[in-house]
Amino acid sequence: MSRECKACGAQVTDQATTCPSCGTALAAKMKLLPLAAFMLIVILVIQSYINKDEDGSVAVEPAAPTSSAEQ
Numbered sequence: 007m008s009r010e011c012k013a014c015g016a017q018v019t020d021q022a023t024t025c026p027s028c029g030t031a032l033a034a035k036m037k038l039l040p041l042a043a044f045m046l047i048v049i050l051v052i053q054s055y056i057n058k059d060e061d062g063s064v065a066v067e068p069a070a071p072t073s074s075a076e077q
Contacts, residue, residue, distance in 0.1 A: 008017045016027035
């Protein structure tokens with residue numbers, strides 16, 4: 007596959023780091039997997055904080071005091 011140089015419009019191969027026509031440095035393509043992994047981690051961290059807040063809001067009822075006669 008080939009891509010187009012943004013400076014001069016020439017067709018450049020995917021492996022090239024510079025344009026053979028004008029010599030402009032070409033930007034590396036961003037890989038999708040690291041971005042997807044980062045987004046998944048962010049979502050899981052946010053979800054854990056949301057779930058932690060819900061667990062903390064549960065009210066704990068104190069036990070009824072026992073009298074000495076019941077013991």
